Amino acid sequence: MPRTAPIFHFNSERSMLVEQTIDRVCSHTRDPLHALNDAAYWEIRRLESSKRKRDQAELAEWRSLSRKLSRMTDAQRRERLRTLVATYAGDIAGNFDPRVYGLTTRILPSLVTGLLAPGSLPGKLRHPQDLLRLDAIADKVVVEGDTARLRKLAERGTLVFVPTHASNMDSIVFGFALELSGLPPATYGAGKNLFTNPILSFFMQNLGAYKVDRRLRFELYKDCLKSYSCVLLERGYHSLFFPGGTRARSGAVEAKLKLGLAGTGIESYVRSLRAGSERKVFFVPATINYLITLEAETLIADYLSEAGKARFIIEDDESSRLSRVVAFVRKLFTMRGAVVVRFGAPLDPFGNAVDDEGHSLDARGRVVDTSSFVRDVTGEVSVDADRDAQYTRELAQGIVSAYRKNTVVMATNIVAAACFEQLRQQAPGADLFTVLRIRDQKVPRDALARLVLERRDALRALEKTGDVILAEHVRDTSGGDILAQAMSAFEGYHTSPVIEAQPDGIVLRDPKLLLYYQNRLSRHGLAFDPEAPTRNPRNTNAGAA
């Protein structure tokens, strides 16, 4: 990858980006009193529950500000606003260290492979040039999709990658995928909590991540984030957003997206048009598919616990425990095709398809002037927040549909779906939690292999209509082989066995993890969908229909 992408010059531009963000936020904050009051309210609320000394000092400061605000002049409030925004913008802006980037993308994969699979290390050391090659992970992380087209588009505009989000490994894996495909690196917003994660923070700090503090809930902070992201896009920084907002707890492919940052795509495009230098923005949906997921156990437990649904930040999952990460990576690197990153067809910020040259296309494939979507009835390019919010909702529908079509089905998904169906048949009509309590159900191996095959064939039919993708290792494989692949993937990573082979059949040991892995297919109608709406809540006779 030629080192021409703007991110390679990030450090020299950093202060300018931060300054521009501060100017923008301050200039469009119409009512500083309201903005500061709102920030004070949320911050006092957050800090009151903390016992930490630093937080207590901060709390006192906010309380004092809150008391003084009404007596301050507008100029004083604006000054205070600027100081605050400067703090946030400075905090958000991250680092990008080209040396670390080079190290992680070129040497580290081989090194990690070597360290985790000690057998191969002596060989690698005898041929040190191998350490500089990405081939070592090339067959572990498989990249699919029209990357040639994306490389062309990267030269014609700003790429915004919007992948599915299942694991804290995602940004690292995605970074590798970009490098493997000759695509430029992308900057991204990562939860600030990840920067305190000893394992991940090194990567986060230096791979172009900016910090998102999810504890800060007030508008002013969100405004800082959006403005920073918008400034980056305008300056041509290819970006990465996880529009699911957080890792999918259930294991399913996201159906609902958070749109805040995605909306900056239109804003940056409109700003470039109005400045007389059109810079197009291309959204690239992608799926990151794992044979096994690092945090599967924590995520599904969190999904299932009512309290968990509100728990947005998990500080203590597998990704913060070195032994788990090592076990996971070791597992990953022993299996071919264990991770598949698949790029979908790019979209413009309005959700239209685009061609190789970056022209917007309508549903009939005609080229349409992209700027026409932001022209009002008088033909002028206009800024219209209401209009752009609707376009962004429609873009989100396009992304969700791309997720579904580009989901890469792994052996673990198919086997879990077949197993979970067996569990449900043990308790017909029972609710999810009853099914999850079924322990150690035994299914004859041949019968299970047959069910797996049936499901795979149904998926193959879906693949023919373009509604899903099968991983290479399951497309033309027998049911028994798919079952064996899944068992060997599960084995040795999860703390307790998911399914277990016994002489007289397969024992279904962990219904929760089976639910987690089968959920990946729930949007395709080929696995139980715990989130399917009750058929029609308004209709009392629905059950009988």
Added chain:
Amino acid sequence: MKPPSVGVLGGGPWGLALARAATHGPCETWLHSRRQQDADVPGVRVTRELAELAQCRLILVAVPSNLARSVASELGHHLDGSHVVVHGIRGLSGPELTTVSQIFREETPARRLGALGGPVQADELAAGRPSAMVVASEFAEVAAAVRDALQSDRLQIQAIRDLRGLEWASALVGCLSIGIGYGQARGDVSAGLLAALISRAVDEAATIAVAAGADENTFYGLGGYGDLLASMALVDRPEVVLGRELANGVGLAEAREKARLRVEAVELVPRVVAFAKLNGVDCPIMNAIAAILDGSGDAAPITRALFRG
């Protein structure tokens, strides 16, 4: 600044009425019609070229529902993303019950789409009698453009966001109007019973449409109830005529002739029933209308439906 022009596509009574209404507004008005107009509409420029019509940024489409796709497909060649396209077409197309705005989404580059609905009648609009209509669009600027072009002291326009809901409401009101004509013509259906049936029918229609992603509130507003109430008084509404004729024992083919205009609801009712069944929605009134249409039922199932559950 010169106000943008408005183009009306369709030279039937509804299209002419919209064009007339637009002449009361500030915009230059164009009408695309393939028919030889008997009389020119004062203040309206008539064209036969879609390319010329596409000079207008706001386009109101008023063609019969069975022509929606072919018209959209042709129009699509002349539009770009800056056009605002609003249709006044009652109907849901094909077994998938595709809305007309979805057809325009599929066939044209226009994204800012909307629909007109509500109780307003073509003749009232054309004659400039006070009336009310609904415009629905997910884009606020679409509703604003329609209001700018059409709203006057004689035409009140209510704007809602629920485009899908309004399109479903308009189509289902067409279906239910057959039931109204039928009920009115039956000696054994009293005014009170008819009112009860209508209330129940609106609730049922809302439940069906919610399964299709609509907002139920749309059905209880001008685009649902409002539109249906107009059917009570409109003895010449084709759907009402058809229902009345069927109640009088006339066969479906003959009843359709008497209705004069094409009643799309005849084909729509069984498709709605199938959709409801697929989605687990109980719809006794729609079932009863389907039975009336295929000749297998009479008023009894409708009244029975009312007292079920």
